[in-house]
Amino acid sequence: MTTKATALASKLWLRFIQHFGVDRLFINRIKGLDDEGAIITLGNTDMYIIPGHWLHSPGNFQVYDPVSKILYSGDLGTSLGQDYEFVSNFEEHIKYMEGFHRRYIPSGKALRLWAKMVRQLDIETIAPQHGAIFKGKEMVNKFIGLVA
Amino acid sequence: MEILFDNGVHKNILLEDFGHGKMVQANVHLIVDNGKGMILDPGGHKVFKHLLQEIGVLIGLIIFKTRMLLQLQMDG
Numbered sequence: 001m002t003t004k005a006t007a008l009a010s011k012l013w014l015r016f017i018q019h020f021g022v023d024r025l026f027i028n029r030i031k032g033l034d035d036e037g038a039i040i041t042l043g044n045t046d047m048y049i050i051p052g053h054w055l056h057s058p059g060n061f062q063v064y065d066p067v068s069k070i071l072y073s074g075d076l077g078t079s080l081g082q083d084y085e086f087v088s089n090f091e092e093h094i095k096y097m098e099g100f101h102r103r104y105i106p107s108g109k110a111l112r113l114w115a116k117m118v119r120q121l122d123i124e125t126i127a128p129q130h131g132a133i134f135k136g137k138e139m140v141n142k143f144i145g146l147v148a
Numbered sequence: 149m150e151i152l153f154d155n156g157v158h159k160n161i162l163l164e165d166f167g168h169g170k171m172v173q174a175n176v177h178l179i180v181d182n183g184k185g186m187i188l189d190p191g192g193h194k195v196f197k198h199l200l201q202e203i204g205v206l207i208g209l210i211i212f213k214t215r216m217l218l219q220l221q222m223d224g
Contacts, residue, residue, distance in 0.1 A: 005187075042179060042181045042184050042185075042186050043157075043158075043180075043181030043182030043183060043184040044157075044181060044182050045158060045181045045182075047179070047186065063179075063186075063188060065160065065179060067153070067155070067158045067181070068152065068153035068158065068160045068179075070152060070153065070160055072177055072188050074189070080173070085150065085162075125152065125153075127152065127162070127175065127177060128175065129174055129175055129188070129189050130172060130173055130174055130175065131173065131175075133152075133162070133175075
């Protein structure tokens with residue numbers, strides 16, 4: 001890394017990242033996360049690193065920001081092929097998510113556990129790593145309801 | 149670049165998709181709180197140069213003590 005950044009990743013993956021040809025200087029800057037996640041301080045705010053295991057990798061985490069109330073959901077909620085940044089019609093949007101989730105996140109149990117966990121959070125926005133963003137409680141609740 | 153949230157001291161910024169060619173479309177997110185930044189899914193070495201440049205403009209690299217959350221998949 002060319003900055004003094006600290007990187008966070010699941011402990012599960014630390015031994016694999018060395019296969020990408022990185023050196024000790026890089027490895028020593030990665031903080032390994034236990035399965036239960038962590039609370040980290042960013043500036044004056046506590047950020048919640050919450051488990052998202054099997055969604056879709058076995059050591060996977062999402063980030064909940066309690067100030068903006070955004071849940072960064074990683075690959076969960078991915079959509080491919082749409083031409084907009086924010087979802088406005090949830091029912092029409094499902095077709096852009098369906099293929100990815102059926103192929104990459106096929107575990108109903110993992111999804112139900114995730115839904116149970118995030119229903120305890122006050123979420124205004126779900127922002128996946130790929131595709132369109134779910135903004136507003138109505139969209140958020142529709143997405144959680146779909147996967148539950 | 150899209151500002152998802154901004155209260156003056158805390159910002160959530162959706163950065164450009166820095167991918168090209170057949171790379172997977174990926175949203176790179178930056179969270180800034182009181183001058184400290186956190187990048188989610190920085191996207192690997194192919195996009196890092198562009199990412200660093202944009203973040204440098206946004207918050208300044210000198211004060212940039214960032215954290216990155218890596219998913220460690222091929223797409224970052």
